[in-house]
Amino acid sequence: MSQLKANRAGWSIFDEVYYRGVMSGQPAYDNRKSLEWYREYIKNNVRTANAFKKVSDKLEPAVTIGHMYIFQYYAKYADELDYWDACPIIFPFADEGETFLGINLHYAPPKARIVIMKALYTLLSDTKMDQKTKLRLTYRKLQRMASFSYFKPLIKRYRKDHVRSLFVKVEVRYWPIAIFLPIAKWQKQNANVVYRDFNSGTREARMNKPKKLRKVGKAKI
DSSP: OHHHHHTGGGOOHHHHHHHHHHHTTOOOSSOHHHHHHHHHHHHHHOSOOOTTTTOGGGEESSOOTTSEEEOOBOOTTTTTSSOEESSOEEEEEEEOSSEEEEEEGGGSOHHHHHHHHHHHGGGBSOSSOSTTOOBOOOHHHHHTSTTHHHHGGGEEEEEGGGBOSOEEEEOGGGHHHHTTSSOOOEESSOHHHHHHHHHHHHHHHHHTOOSSOOOOOOOOO
16 A cells, blocks of 8 residues: 555545545445445535546546546536536446437436445356456436336436536446545536435325336437
8 A cells, every 4th residue: 555655646536535535444335335435425524526636647538438428518508407416427328329318317316326236236247356446337228117106317418519528437446436426516506406416306206107118208308
């Protein structure tokens, strides 16, 4: 660890929190206890965060299905939306030419993100946890999950010509950190309103579970 400490001046926020987790015995990627630890640590110790700082080697011009990305975005239909996130954190699962679909975890309260990540980890392509590890993610697989009601409010369509930055590709070992960082940039409303809508939407979805698979609607984003 002495070499790691010597290099901390060049660390990103992901490196710093991961180091704290490892030092506290919380390196597991899919352990609920570890997810809870990262949530609490970030809540109590990270007031602001810049996901684009010191990650130049992680920037990419486009997304690849199944990996996690953070980027800056301006909604085309901003005036018509009740609210939207200008700094999404997503797992893309479909490329539709001019747009792509993804799960934006910012639309879920932090505690719900633990349930969501536990479900997503069951879709890992392998257990190597390296640069090639990703989620084998499709809309149909999401629909078949018992926790689908948690995913539905997070599914968003993004226009490629409205992306306002390169994409920060988040390493798989940093996923439990990235999902809790305070980087969402809510427009027109605050997080409390977003989380309230999530909670009411998931309750309604569980009460009115669809009998057949349905296609994703063309939401305005």
